[in-house]
Amino acid sequence: MYEKFATVLKTILRRDKFAEENGRKVLTAKDRATMASVGFGEKFANGFEDYLNSPEAEAANVTPGEDNAAIRAVLAQTTDQLVEASAQLRRYETEKKADASTIAALQGQVDQLQQNVVALSELAEPDPAAQLRQITSPAQTQAVNLDDTRQLFGRSGEMYSLDRPYNQRARAAMLARRGVEVQAQAASSIDYGTLNADLGAYYRQAWLQQLQSFLTTLPSCESIFPLESGYQDMATLVNVWLGEMSQADNTVGSQFSRVTKGNYDFGHETLRMYGVMFAHTFSDMAAIEKSWIGHLNREGSDPVKMSFIEYLLTETAKKLHNERELRRINGVRRNPKVNEPGRAMEASDGFYEFIRKKVEGHIDFTPDGGTTGKTVYQIKPFELGEITPDNIGELIYQGTSMIPAHIRDSGNVVCYIPSPLLPWYHKYNEAKYGQNTDYNGKIMTVKEYPSVELVPVPNADNHHRLVWTLRGNVKLFEQRAGEMLQFRIEQQDWTVKVWSNWKESVWAVAVGYKYTDRAKMDGSRQLIWCNEYDRPASFFLEGRPDENPSVVLHSSVKTVANSSQLEITDIEGAQVGQIVAIQCGADGDYGVTIKKAGLFELLSADWTPRTGEVLRLVKRADGKFVEVARETAPATAYEFEPDATAPSVAGATVFVAGVNTKATALADLADATAGVVYTIHVAGEANATTIANGGKFVLTAAMTLKAGSLIRLVKAADGKFYEVSRG
Numbered sequence: 001m002y003e004k005f006a007t008v009l010k011t012i013l014r015r016d017k018f019a020e021e022n023g024r025k026v027l028t029a030k031d032r033a034t035m036a037s038v039g040f041g042e043k044f045a046n047g048f049e050d051y052l053n054s055p056e057a058e059a060a061n062v063t064p065g066e067d068n069a070a071i072r073a074v075l076a077q078t079t080d081q082l083v084e085a086s087a088q089l090r091r092y093e094t095e096k097k098a099d100a101s102t103i104a105a106l107q108g109q110v111d112q113l114q115q116n117v118v119a120l121s122e123l124a125e126p127d128p129a130a131q132l133r134q135i136t137s138p139a140q141t142q143a144v145n146l147d148d149t150r151q152l153f154g155r156s157g158e159m160y161s162l163d164r165p166y167n168q169r170a171r172a173a174m175l176a177r178r179g180v181e182v183q184a185q186a187a188s189s190i191d192y193g194t195l196n197a198d199l200g201a202y203y204r205q206a207w208l209q210q211l212q213s214f215l216t217t218l219p220s221c222e223s224i225f226p227l228e229s230g231y232q233d234m235a236t237l238v239n240v241w242l243g244e245m246s247q248a249d250n251t252v253g254s255q256f257s258r259v260t261k262g263n264y265d266f267g268h269e270t271l272r273m274y275g276v277m278f279a280h281t282f283s284d285m286a287a288i289e290k291s292w293i294g295h296l297n298r299e300g301s302d303p304v305k306m307s308f309i310e311y312l313l314t315e316t317a318k319k320l321h322n323e324r325e326l327r328r329i330n331g332v333r334r335n336p337k338v339n340e341p342g343r344a345m346e347a348s349d350g351f352y353e354f355i356r357k358k359v360e361g362h363i364d365f366t367p368d369g370g371t372t373g374k375t376v377y378q379i380k381p382f383e384l385g386e387i388t389p390d391n392i393g394e395l396i397y398q399g400t401s402m403i404p405a406h407i408r409d410s411g412n413v414v415c416y417i418p419s420p421l422l423p424w425y426h427k428y429n430e431a432k433y434g435q436n437t438d439y440n441g442k443i444m445t446v447k448e449y450p451s452v453e454l455v456p457v458p459n460a461d462n463h464h465r466l467v468w469t470l471r472g473n474v475k476l477f478e479q480r481a482g483e484m485l486q487f488r489i490e491q492q493d494w495t496v497k498v499w500s501n502w503k504e505s506v507w508a509v510a511v512g513y514k515y516t517d518r519a520k521m522d523g524s525r526q527l528i529w530c531n532e533y534d535r536p537a538s539f540f541l542e543g544r545p546d547e548n549p550s551v552v553l554h555s556s557v558k559t560v561a562n563s564s565q566l567e568i569t570d571i572e573g574a575q576v577g578q579i580v581a582i583q584c585g586a587d588g589d590y591g592v593t594i595k596k597a598g599l600f601e602l603l604s605a606d607w608t609p610r611t612g613e614v615l616r617l618v619k620r621a622d623g624k625f626v627e628v629a630r631e632t633a634p635a636t637a638y639e640f641e642p643d644a645t646a647p648s649v650a651g652a653t654v655f656v657a658g659v660n661t662k663a664t665a666l667a668d669l670a671d672a673t674a675g676v677v678y679t680i681h682v683a684g685e686a687n688a689t690t691i692a693n694g695g696k697f698v699l700t701a702a703m704t705l706k707a708g709s710l711i712r713l714v715k716a717a718d719g720k721f722y723e724v725s726r727g
Helices: 002-013 029-037 042-053 064-095 100-124 128-136 138-143 165-177 189-199 285-289 306-330 351-360 392-401 421-433
Strands: 019-021 024-026 227-229 235-242 264-271 274-282 413-418 449-457 467-470 474-478 488-492 495-508 528-530 556-558 579-583 614-619 625-631 654-657 677-682 689-691 710-715 721-726
Touching: 002 029, 024 042, 029 042, 064 100, 264 495, 274 306, 306 351, 306 495, 351 495, 351 528, 392 413, 392 421, 392 449, 413 421, 421 449
Parallel strands: 227 474, 413 449, 556 579, 654 677
Antiparallel strands: 019 024, 235 264, 274 495, 413 467, 467 528, 474 495, 488 495, 579 614, 614 625, 677 710, 710 721
């Protein structure tokens, strides 16, 4: 056993040969102290000294545990020496201050250290044959638990966790012998990186010395939308719509052919699978090496640092997962431009974009279908109005009550609610029912319809769309399980190319009958229901640089910084009679302007806005845009000027009334828009702003805005402000 350590201990002790006393090879006191500092005990030192003098009769007085600890200790020390020698060699080669013989000697030392590290790594790896004997022994076979869905064979320890793809494959192979098929991710380089870590390839460094990533993995929406694999693009999902079947018994005196009734209408959903990819080139690894911890360098002077690339791919896998989770909810597919990188959110349609297209119309791709190539509509939305914290409970109740009773009361209907709206709903119920002794707070069902479950949709910020359907109707689809992380690696010169390709989709098995005439929809032949709008008008969706704004997805668009000032010549997707809002996101040389010409010749003047300013327009039947209003950005970050009696509320809906210098009575809210709810909070006590129940304000009672209070007001068509709530 000791012969394995002879060479590496010479390196550790910095000796070409061991000392001798009275014709016997010995370890000096300094040697023993050095060995003890790296984990070799007195027992090991005595045994090794005996081996030096009688190698043919090696003493076997080291326990397996001490043997393994010694190997790790020597390996850590040798790795440190290798890193130090490699760094010194690179300095000599770069600075060219050492002669050729010195560089050659140092290169020889590096080569020897690399061989020692490889040899010690192999010694430290577990014996696969011994492990296999343990697993397949009669006693162990009885302990194998294939029903455990968390740990491989029911074994404890992180190494046996079933979140490891290689453990999934091992369990799938064992179950296949029993005739049970389960899906498992195919092998990929990232698996082997994790496997190496689990088997101990990273024991050469302390965990605290590794690069640290604080990337948090998002929870998967697979918990609310089932995932199915094995689907190709244009796959057909078949559903059937049944007409009325039963009737009173009419067998006496009737002919069978004259009293038959009922019909089966087969519907088809053509599944669109969107191709997505990851592509990256790792280059300049030698330069990158200088900025990361040397312990990760296991390739010596090799310019391609595969261990570092493996580490980065592990983090890349998390990032790809997070992007896919966000895309599954918020994605909007845009076909890529040749030789131009695209955005992550534009790789495929998400849940809300899928619903939008079924409401606002989409091109039918059903092969040989009667509506192939035509624009079809499948969901007639409920007209519920704008959702606010003060009416959300009533709107959810109204929407749920409009679902056909035989479906609503089946116990299989769920209401998908954007996660930011869930606290609104709970607070609404607390305010309305909190005093009832039988009130159960934070229930996850519709209060008035307990058979309808509320399911929060994660990552749905800025969405206000409520969606009702049957549980499991909306699914996530993929072509092959785990395909996203099947990285392919190709080395070219001193660069490494890494890529993966996969397909993904969010779709529903049954949506509704496909109408080509939207006016004929009555809501009776659909299995998905929703409210009439997705994002509130007060939310501005970012546009694309150097392009005319598009309101296809949302009526309010915020411009972004352009390569140079952009003249807007059209608003893509605007419908006749639709009010659209354009907010300036960047001004000056990178901003936007609209000339009083062409489609905008009806403007009052040219529009060259500052950041935060808004232009509201409506499209006329002849295609030209009529100016509705211009709004300037709030001057003091949404805070009313002190002593203001008619402050501007342009460009925002939530404000703070600051400290006044004198008694101040609010007489008006300038630049307010009819139908918008404005919230006024209060920061100061002195000279508090008052609002009378009169003039332009219709309140339940006069109000003094003291610190900690708030009032919500909505402007009506008559120009007056009506109280919505106060607190």
